[in-house]
Amino acid sequence: MTAPGSGVTARRWRSRRSAAVAGILFGVLLVAALAMMRVAVAGESLEQLEADPRRQTLIRTALNLVPFAGIAFLWFIGVVRDQLGEVEDRLFSTVFLGSGLLFLGMLFQGAVTVTSLVEMIPGERLDAGIWTFGRGATEALVSVYAMRMAAVFTLSVSTVALRTAAVPRWVPFSGYAVALVLLLVAGTQKWAQLLFPAWVLVLSIAILLTPARGRPAEPPRPG
Template identity: 65%
Template sequence: MSTNQPILTAAFWRTRRAAAIAGIIFGVLLLAAMAMVRLALAEPDYESLQADGNRQTMIWWSLQLVPFAGIAFLWFIGVIREQLGDIEDRLFSTVFLGSGLLFLAMLFAGAVTTASMVEMLDGPNVDADVWAYGRDNSEGLISVYAMRMAAVFTLSVSTAGLRARALPRWLSYAGYGVALALLVGSADQKWLQVLFPIWVLMVSVIILVRSPDRGGQ
C-alpha cells in the first residue's frame, strides 16, 4: 500500500537534523552579517566610512560570513528537497529551488561588489561617482532583487509546508507575512531584510524539535 507520509527511518532523522542545523547556521550567520553591514553603513557617504576603521572592519567581517551562510543555505535547500521526496509538488519545488539559487547568486554578487567598494577606500583617490555606482549596484542586487527572491522562496516553502503538513500552520502563515513584507518594503526599509534569516531560523528550530506529522491533524 502506497503512502504519502515520510518513512521514519534512521536516515530520515539524520537528514531532518541536517536540514535543521544547516538552516540554523544560515540564519545566524546571515543575520549577523546583515546587522553588521546595516550598522556600518548607517551613514552611506564614503568620506565618513573612509575615516572610520571600525566600520570598515565590521563590513569586512560581515563579508567573511556570507560564503559560509551560502554553503549552509545550499545544504538547507538540498535536504529540504530530500525530505519532501515523493510528496514534493513539481510547481512549488521548481519555484522553491529557482528562487533559492537566484537569491544566493545575487547575495554573492552584492557581497563581491561591497568588498570591492571597501577595497577602494584604501586607495589615495576615491572617485565619488564610482563609489555611488558601486553602492547603488550592491543595494539593488541585495535589497531589491535578492530580497524579492527570498520572498518567493519563503512563499513556496510555506505553501509546501502547509500541503505536506511539515510545518505548523502558524509558521507557514508567518512566512506569508514575511514574504509580503520583503516584497513590499525591503527596498526602502533595510532592517526588514533581517526577517528572512529570522524566519529560516524559526523553521529550522521547528524542524529540529518537532516530530513529523504522520497524517493526523
C-alpha cells in the same frame, strides 16, 4: 533484528536534523552579516568611512560571513528537497529551488561588489562617483531583486510546509506575512530584510522539534 523501517526512519531524522542545523547556521550568519553591514554603512559618506577603520573592519567581517551563510543555505535547500521525497510538488519545488538559487547568486554578487569597493578605500583609488555607483548597484541587487526572490522562496516553502504538515501551521502562515513584507517594503526599509533569515531560523527550529512523518507507502505495482 532491526526492523526494515527503523533504519529509514533514523536516516530521515538525521536528514531533518541536518536541514535544521543548516537553516539555523544560515539564519544566524546572515542576520549577523546584514546587521553589521547596516550598522557600518548607515548614513555614512565615503569620507567618514575612509576615516573610520572600525567600520571598515565591521564590513569585512560581515562579508566574510556571507560565503558560509551561502553554504549553509545550499545544504538547507538540498536536505529539504530530500525530505519532501514522493510528496514533492514539481511546481512549487521548481519555484523553491529557482528562487533560492537566484537569491543566493544575487547575494554573492552584491558581496563581491562591496568587497571590491572596500578594498579600494585605502589610498586615492576610490572616488565618490565609483562609491555611489557601487553602493547603489549593491543596494538595488540585494534590497530589491534578491529580497524579492527571498519572498518567492518563502512563499513556496510555506505552501509546501502547509500542504505536507511538516511543521506547525503557524510557521507557514508567518512565512506568508514575511513574504508580503519582503515584497512590499524590503527595498525601502533595510532592516526589514532581516526578516528572511530570521524566518528561516524559526522554520529550522520548528523542523528540529517536530517529529518526522513517515514517507507515504508506494502503491503496489501491477504484476
